[in-house]
Amino acid sequence: MAASYDAIVIGSGPNALAAAITIARAGHSVLVREAQATIGGGMRSAALTLPGFTHDVCSAIHPLGVGSPFFQTLPLHEHGLEWVQPPAAAAHPLDDGSAVVIEQSLDSTATGLGEDGDAYRKLMRRLVANWNDLAPTLLGPPRLPKHPLMLAGFGLQALRPATGLARSVFRGEPARAAFAGMAAHSMLPLEKPGSAAFGLVLNALAHAVGWPFPRGGSQKIADALASYLHSLGGEILTGAPVTSLSELPPARVVLCDVTPRQLLALAGDRFTPAYRRLLSRYRYGMGVFKLDWALDGAIPWKAAGCARAATVHVGGTLDEIAESERAAWQGRHTEHPFLIVTQPSLFDSTRAPHGKHTGWAYCHVPLGSTVDVTEHIENQIERFAPGFRDRILARNVLTPAGLESRNPNIVGGDINGGAQDLGQLFLRPTWRLYSTSARGLYICSASTPPGGGVHGMCGYHAAQRALRELES
Template identity: 40%
Template sequence: MSAQPHAVVVGSGPNGLSAAARLLLEGWDVDVYESAPTPGGAARSTASLFGGAIVDLGAAGHPFGVASPAFQKLKLEEHGLTWKNAPYEMAHPLDGKETAFLSGSIEKTAAGLGSDAKAWDWLHGHVVRDIDKHLDNLLGPMLSIPRHPVHMLRFGPPALVSAATLAKTLFKTEQARALLASSAVHAITSPSRPLTGAFGILFGALGQSRGWPVAKGGTQAIVDALVSVIYSNGGRIHTGVEISDLRELPAADAIILNLTPRQILQLHGTSLAPKTRKRLEKWKYGPAVYKVDFLLNAPVPWTDPRVGTAATVHVGGTVDEISFVESEVAAGRMPDRPFVMVCQQYAADPTRGLTLWSYAHVPHGYIERYPGEIRELITGQIERFAPGFRETVVDATSTSPCELEAWNANLVGGD
C-alpha cells in the first residue's frame, strides 16, 4: 500500500457513497465512478416529474437510515440531513375493522392492540429497549459471533419462524397480526416463509424506537449529505462513467463494487476466484416492485382519517391475504389485489407537496397484461380503504420493473 491508500468505488448508491465517505474519514484517497448522470442510485429524488413537487424515485421511508450506525458515524445531520416523522409511523387499514397503527412508542402501539398489548410488548419490548445492541448484532457480518450474544439468544427463536406463524400463534387480533406480517413484507418475500419473523420484529422495533421517518426535502437529501461528506474530505465522484472492465480504473489498493452478483460476473478484469464466482452464480433475484407516483389535489380520503397522519401505509388486508398474494408473486403470478406500499411523505414533511408514492409487489421482470394495469390495481387497493381516492388524482407516472432496471442497473428485473 502507498502512504495514503487509494480506493475506487464503482456505483454511487447510498452504500457506495457511505463506503467512500467512511474510507475518506479513515484517511484514504477515494474515487467513485457512477454510470448515471447524478449520484445516489435508488435514493434519488426529482422535482421535474410533477412541476416542482418532490418525488422520491426509489426509497422513501427510512427506518434503517435513521438507525444506521454507519450513517451516524458520518454525522449526516451536520451536512444538511433532517429526518421528519409523522404522528404515526405506519397505518394498516383493514376491511370493516379498526385500523392498526405502529406508533413511535411501544406503549402507544400496544395500547391500540387491546387484548394483544401484552404479547406485543413481549415480542418487541426487549428489542425496542436495546435497539442499538440488536442493530450491532444484526447489521454486522452475518457469519461472525454476535457482539451481544445474550440479546441474540433472546431475539433468535421467534425470529426463525415465519412472520405469519408468529402472528397467528401470539396474537388474537387481526390488527396485531397485520402489523407484524406487513412489516415483514418489507423483505419482499411472503410472510409465510421461515425467518421472516426477524424482519417483522426488527422493522416494528425500529418504528417504535427510531421511527420510520422520511428525509426532509426528499430522500435525495441523504445522498446530498453523503456527497457533501465526500467532497469536504477531498473525495472525487465521476458521474456518467459506466465501468465494464476493472482494468479501465486507476490503480487502487481496494476496489469496492456497489453492484449485484450478476453485474459483477459480467465485469471484465475481476480475476474472481472460482469459489467466489460459483457463489455469485448461485444468487437468485427476487420479485419486483412496480412503482406508481400520484400527484393529488387533496390528501387521500381514507375512511379512517387517522390513516392520513401516518407516513407509511400498508395496503394489503389481513395476514392471510398478504401471505397468499406474496406467495403468488413469488411463484410468478400477478394477483388482482397485490400488496401495496404507500408513502404519504406530506404527512411528515409539508415541504413535499401533495404527491403519493406507491408500489405494488409484482413477479420478477413483470410486464403488464394491458397498459395501465398496475396503476389500476394500486388505485383499486387504495380505493378499498379510501373511496373517492380516484377523484383526487391529478396526474400519475408508472415505472415498470424494466424501467427501474434501465434507470439503475442494480435493480435487476425490478428486484
C-alpha cells in the same frame, strides 16, 4: 481528477458513499464513479409528474437510515440532512374503517391493539429496550455476537415464518394483519422461515428510532453523504459508467456497489472458476411495480389514523397479504396486491405546491414482470380511501424494467440486491461476503450483509475489509 487513487468505488448508492466515506476518513484518497448523471442510487428524488412535485424514485422512508450505527457517526445534519418524524411510524387500514397505528410509543401501540396489546408488548419489549446493543450485530456480517443471550432471544422468534408467529402470538385480525404488513417488507412468502425477522426489526425500529424521512426527499441523504465525502477530500465523477475494470485509473483497491450479475460482467475474468460459479448461482427475489402520483389533495383514508403516518400498509388481512406475497414469489399476479404506500407531503410542504400532495406506492410482482398492475394498485387504495382516484392529477409508472433502466442494481425489479431468504441472508453473495477471489476487489452493495435498505452498513463493512488490505 488524480492520476491514481488508494480506492475507487463503482456506483454512488448509500453503500458506495458509506464505503467511500469510511476510506476517506481513514486518510486515503478515494474516487466514486457513478453511471447516472445524478448521485444516490436508491436515494434519488425527481420531478416525475408535474412541475413543483418532488417524488422519491426509489426509497422514501428511513428507519434503517436513522437507526444505522454507521450513519449515526456522521455529521449529516451539518451537510443539510433534516429528518422529519411523522406523529406515527406506520398505519394499517382494515375494511371496517379502523386502522392499526404503529406509534413511536410501544405502550400506545399496545393500547391501540386492544386484546392483543399485552402480547405485542411482550413480543417487542426486550428487542426495543436492547435495540442499540443489538443493532450492530443485526446490521452486520455474521460473527460472534457481543450479547449472545439477547441475540438468542431475538433469533428464536426471528427465524420463524411471519404467518406462524402472528397466528401463535396474536388472537385478533388487526394485530395479525399489522404484523404481516411489516413482515412483507422481507419480499419473501410469509410462510418462509426467517420472514418474521423483518417484521420484528421494523416494529422495533418504529419504537426505538421512528420511521422518518428527509425533508425535501431521499436525495437529501445522498447529497449530505456526498457533501461530507467532499469535505474529507473524496472525489465523485457522475455520468461515468464503468464497463470494465481496465478503464479505471490505477487504484490499490476497488469496491463495487453492484450485484453479482454485474460483478461477473465487470470482472469475471479476474475470478477463480469456483467463485464465478458461486456468483452465477446467486438468486434474485421478487420484483417491484411502483406508482407515483401528483394529487389534488391528501389521500382520503376512511380511517383517520392513516393520516398520522407517512407509511401506510394496504392489503387487508394476514391471509390476503400472505397470498399476495406467495403469488409474487411463485410468478403469479394477484388482483389484490399488498401495497406499501407513502405520503410524505402530509408532513413536508416542500414536496408539492400548496394544497397539493404526492403519493408513492409499490407492490411486489414476479421477478422481471411485464404486467401493468396500475389498476390493481389504485383499486386497493380506493378500497380503504374512497375518492382517491378523483384526486389524481398525474401519475408516473415504474415497471421492474423501468426501475432497472434507471439503476442496473434493480435486477428484474428486485430492490434488495437479491433474495433475502435464509440461504442468502447471512452469507451473501457468497461465503467470502465482501471479499472476492481477486485481490484488491470487493463487493459493497445490498447483495452483501445486512442486505437491502438505505443504511450504508454493507458499504461500511466492505470498506473495513478493504482498509485492512490498504493498511497491511
